Amino acid sequence: MSAATSQPGPAPATRRDRTRTRGASTARGAGQGRSLVDASLDCGAIAALLAVAVVGFGPAFGGTGYLVAGFGALLIGLALAVLGARLRANILVLAAATLLAYMVFGGPLAVPTTTLFGVLPSLETIRALVLGLVFSWKDVLTLETPVGAFASVLIVPFVATLVASVLAVSFALRLRRAAWALLPAVALLITSIAFGTREAAAPIVQGLLFAGIALAWWAWRRSQDRARRIAATTLDSASGAQTPDAGLARTRLALGAGLVVVALGVGLGAGGLLAPVEAREVLRDSIVPPLDLHDYASPLVAFRKYVRDDKNNVLFTVKGLPDGARVRLATLDAYDGIVYNVAGDGTAGSGTFTRVSGEIPSDATGTKATLDVTIGDLNGVWIPDSGYLDSLQFTGDRAKELAGTLHYNRTTGVAITTAGLAKGDSYTMDTVIPTTLTDEQLESHRLEALTLPKASGVPDDVPALATQYIGDAEKPLTQVRNLANSLSQDGFFSHGLEGEATSRAGHGAERISALLDAQQMVGDDEQYAVAMALMARSAGMPARVVMGFYPDKYAGPDAAQDITGDQLHAWVEVAFDDAGWVAFDPTPPKNQVPQEEAPKPKSDPKAQVLQPPPPPQEPADLPPDIRTDDTDQDDEPETNVVLQTVLIASGSILALLIVILGPVVGIGALKVRRRRARQNSERAADRLSGGWDEIIDRADDFGTKVERGVTRRADAAVLAEAWPELPVGAVAVRADSGVFGPGEPSADEVDAFWAEVDDIVRGMRDSRGWWARLRARVSLRAYFARRRENRSRRKARS
Secondary structure, three states: OHHHHHOOOHHHHHHHHHHHHHHHHHHHHOOOOOOHHHHHHHHHHHHHHHHHHHHOOHHHHOOOHHHHHHHHHHHHHHHHHHHHHHHOOOHHHHHHHHHHHHHHHHHHHHOHHHOEOOOEOOHHHHHHHHHHHHHHHHHHHHEOOOOOOOOOOOHHHHHHHHHHHHHHHHHHHHOOOOHHHHHHHHHHHHHHHHOOOOOOOOHHHHHHHHHHHHHHHHHHHHHHHHHHHHHHHHHHOOOOOOOOOHHHHHHHHHHHHHHHHHHHHHHHHHHHHOOOOOOOOOHHHHOOOOOOHHHOOOHHHHHHHHHHHOOOOEEEEEEOOOOOOOEEEEEEOEEOOOOEEOOOEOOOOOOEEEEOOOEOOOOOOOEEEEEEEEEOOOOEEEEOEOOEEEEEEEEOOOHHHHHOOEEEEOOOOEEEEEEEEOOOOEEEEEEEEOOOOOHHHHOOOOEOOOOOOOOOOOOOHHHHHHHHHHOOOOOHHHHHHHHHHHHHHHOEEOOOOOOOOOOOOOOOHHHHHHHHHOOOOEEOHHHHHHHHHHHHHHOOOOEEEEEEEOOOOOOOOOOEEEEEHHHEEEEEEEEEOOOEEEEEOOOOOOOOOOOOOOOOOOOOOOOOOOOOOOOOOOOOOOOOOOOOOOHHHHOHHHHHHHHHHHHHHHHHHHHHHHHHHHHHHHHHHHHHHHHHHHHOOOOHHHHHHHHHHHHHHHHHHOOOOOOOOOOHHHHHHHHHHHOOOOOHHHHHHHHHHHHHOOOOOOHHHHHHHHHHHHHHHHHHHHOOOHHHHHHHHHOOHHHHHHHHHHHHHHHHHO
């Protein structure tokens, strides 16, 4: 009898021992009884994998900013994952901690220009971080590489690395299967490739390093897991003193490492000898930049306005302009019979306007120059530049606004800012001025085989006149020179201003036809440049019109040069093989004017030019109570901007609070609902049983493992060991008496019982620190354990 009585004794102790063993193993190494050294090796291997993936962002971002953001996020994610594994934080707590770390550290690491003193987050920092989660991905794909200098784009490597590091290290420390930890690292590597460029930096080395580290770590983890299972089996055996064959484990590990080294050696050797056949495909190849040039009128339409209204006005001042260099305003390569415009749609060799940062890497060759430009009376979106840009840095009060709207076309060399230029704006540009070849050097060059946008609405007499002007010339340079010289020598110059010969503005099909059909050709740069470009295009030559400035006399590269409207010109560029675009001037000299006004053509149709806007209407007579003063309205845009900033910041903070506190509030509401359901059950015995279930669930939330499906007194023994000062044993006895005893408990007995339940729950909570209380508040461990228990009961009944 004594033997039978003593037999069940070890059972509770064995269960408690398993509970203590499980908690101790979690504290030592991520919940699987792993040592601190093993856990450190896990963290090191995962960190190495993520570091290899972060380097993949380099070609797209340039500079070192992405390294600061990526490696900073890697260290933060590593710390969060290790701390979460140590404290056994659930997924909601870990997600909230990750989001909080993103908002705290995202400022100095991802958007440092918005912070105070480079560290403290501001309202602009919060706004940038919240909006960057949505829009930064698009910006990385639509901006011109390298994108690292743009605001908010570093959020992409920062948030991607932060999430990947938290998940990968958490999986490595908490899960038995090592392969799960490789998935976030692989996802980060794919992200760096997808958001990169077609030309990767050492892709073979990067891929082999990633694969080698992953295979070596995976083989080591499998070896460690196998050894641990053998050790566990040995400890359960009768002897308890045997150990796994350490020599065999070391041999397997050495063989696996050897295979990895051989694979790396062969791969690196082959990678050095073999070049990739073609560039890889990335996401930016499928993204169309969201700039619509149809929103901006061709600057050539305003040619006559500049020479008439701004003849003596300083449009801008440039310092550092080399002798003979020209300042480009726009390159025009699309004609529709009404206007010569900028195509810029990425088709037919016109290039694409994309957002660029201050740095614009260029492979152009020629003379390097640094130009300082200060805007005067010039306005509009077109930025005066020269050659092909290497960089463009805005200065002045509007520098940030202008830099954020800078677009550049690498093919045509045209730069625009959608914010528009204003008086006082200034910028510095590093540029490459192409070398100008002499006619002797160009004679041996052929025309370059380019496909330009198809011209439409070309006057019928243009091809015939082009053939006449070209004559018997065979060499491409001679053909182009014949076109330019014929127009320059046979035509006459006039802006059509007061005191000059009649010369209508515009360059539509009717105006060009009238120019060529007249007994005396009279016009200015606008008409002659368009006429020559259309003739060259009709003869199969790659030609385009360029509108820009060059002075009659250069001030020298060290002096400031004032550019006025009288120095505005239009010329034609033709592309020669291995020589680039060469400028030709078909406009007659300014002193080549007609002796008397040219007779008008027989038919005098109206010119197809853009008509001026209607004159402003006189203000209507308003009642006395309607204000016509616009003084208050001048401050309205600034007020709206401030209000919009405040609303965005407030909404961002509110959204952040909802994301962080929403799960906590939801879980708390779920637990309150469960408690009320137990306390308000129909049968008094069920209310007593529900009170004991409330104690068990709260203990489970605090991390005390209790077995489901055993007696209350057995559970009370486990709880008494964790909370010896609480009367859980007496409450368990009263619950059994009320449930299994004769009759139904009274309402007063049930209320008294629930008062004891509340005291025990309060004692559990008071005996733990704030962190344990927070974890218990958001824990769903008991909720899911209770669902599994109910599911097992239903299955047993069926």
